[in-house]
Amino acid sequence: MSATSPTNRLTFVLVHGAFQTGSVWEHVAAELRRCGHVVHTPTIAGHGPNAAMDLTHDAAVASLVGYLREHNLSDVVLAGHSIAGSYIAKAPEQLPGQIKRLVFQGAFAPADGNALADEFPPEDAAFFDMADPAHGFLLPFEVVRERACNDMDLATAEAVYAGMAPIPVAYFTDKLDLALFYELIGKAEVKTSYINAINDFALPPGEFAAFPRFAQRLGPLCRILQVQGAHYGMVTRPRELAEALIQAGRD
């Protein structure tokens, strides 16, 4: 990747997925900045060590929207990883005219009225039923290791998991109002891109695979890019993921 000119400079807001914080983007952000782009990596409420566990999904969205407002950001390439797809989807309606494009990176685009939990395969849904709201929810290590860290050695997978913390159960179980989001998609008033890593099996392949299921929901003009790597490309392939984010986010 070569340096970018001022006219090609993009403003990225990169939103981490479940159990993680903005720090997961460290290497991707460094790559993007090296190319001249502006990068923000907020940590969403309810994520991180010692976060409050009594929050609703609305609080996560409010946390993201509040960050964008506070920093007075506009023309934003707003990228969400994994469950952050459900956070970024609510931004355009709350910040009209401020979002250049939404980039779903291995991310959920839940159907209107569904909870995130409803988008998992039925055999996974039991995870959420068993979760204790007081202590939040964190997937078991074996699930994270086998499905999302499939391309990592054990030490790297353990380090990723060591950096994780539970998040509020309601983030997975709250029914989501995405009617306006899909209306904006239908009117082509929100631009979208989808990045799928060909080894991303965080959701098992087949009927409940993330790709192409979620990309198909993002309208006939969704810009789709497949890349090497798995669910945590920001850990294993930061340079290639940065390049894909540029390809996904540029005009």
Added chain:
Amino acid sequence: MSATSPTNRLTFVLVHGAFQTGSVWEHVAAELRRCGHVVHTPTIAGHGPNAAMDLTHDAAVASLVGYLREHNLSDVVLAGHSIAGSYIAKAPEQLPGQIKRLVFQGAFAPADGNALADEFPPEDAAFFDMADPAHGFLLPFEVVRERACNDMDLATAEAVYAGMAPIPVAYFTDKLDLALFYELIGKAEVKTSYINAINDFALPPGEFAAFPRFAQRLGPLCRILQVQGAHYGMVTRPRELAEALIQAGRD
């Protein structure tokens, strides 16, 4: 790619897709010739600036077949890109014994009796209903940019689009008689290959994706190759596409 011996020399006829001309193959043809192969890149009637817009799909096929006859070509690896799949499919029945193999590169293999328009997702079909036969049909820039130029920067996508011109509406709406083509496929009297670029989302992913839908129609002995790149690999990855064409076309 290394130089080929006379016995491995292939005769390629590369047929461009909609809105384009034979010039789109410039870099692929140069690669193939450098390896010792013979390459033809005809422009099909109804394509190119100032083409007649009152032509039927038969005229496109006749244009291709006429080119092959005029140049007295035999043992031809006949490759079609995108909608040219519907042109090349008619060649073996009109030139029996002259076609070594058909190569579908991100190409349509319409069902017998369907028009090309019938092979698009229902939400795309409206494009063709709105087209004015007098002025021909050209997809809007946003569709070409987001779905077919997804891996390009804006300047490259604009250059690709600047090289495009409308083609006759009837090319998309004429019902196609492909009964004999599929009969020849069924009897294994026509050899086929399919090249799918993993980032080719000219047709959106899912039920109406080009791949594997069209490859599945080409019989149980279709040789399938997946490559990097998107719909216009001849622009973005000419060397890899040339290599794939050799792999697809050789014995």
Added chain:
Amino acid sequence: MSATSPTNRLTFVLVHGAFQTGSVWEHVAAELRRCGHVVHTPTIAGHGPNAAMDLTHDAAVASLVGYLREHNLSDVVLAGHSIAGSYIAKAPEQLPGQIKRLVFQGAFAPADGNALADEFPPEDAAFFDMADPAHGFLLPFEVVRERACNDMDLATAEAVYAGMAPIPVAYFTDKLDLALFYELIGKAEVKTSYINAINDFALPPGEFAAFPRFAQRLGPLCRILQVQGAHYGMVTRPRELAEALIQAGRD
């Protein structure tokens, strides 16, 4: 790939697919040994030149299990290619506690009660009906060449085929008792990985494609890895396949 420490040393048993013998793994085994791993490449009964053709599928399994017992192997990464998926699936129940993980490499995971033949597309099933039990079964060259050697030049494909020999018809037509295998999968008492090469079209794409159909049967904790190459990666990409086997087999 760098050398491995004693604690990371894996014991691989690599099981060839139909018509082949353990020698097909030569280059992959050399790569794995170079990295410090222990590698066994048994030839399964009924395979190889002059093998008995009156064997049942049970004999193939017994041959594999016998090899593991004779060599007193434990903590085994047991990898099966193609139809060997049906052999390795029976190992954990016969050698409880000895198998570290099953790795399906472009391999069949037949449904309980099905024969291997039942897992082929209906149009392929005729192959097995026509087979003569006295002489065993070998797929015709064109099928092997177009579907499984799609990424090879003709000379390499011919060399692969020259190394093939018929195997007992019953290997394909015996109904398989995999109830206990899937019970162990369901209880997460057998660990599994699936390696899919993106150009593996030994089974045609679509409903009867090997991937993701067979991987989906291996439970929600199956570790899936997609790699470059086609059905015979051990011939065309031994180094990358060795690396994938390590990624699939390690803790």
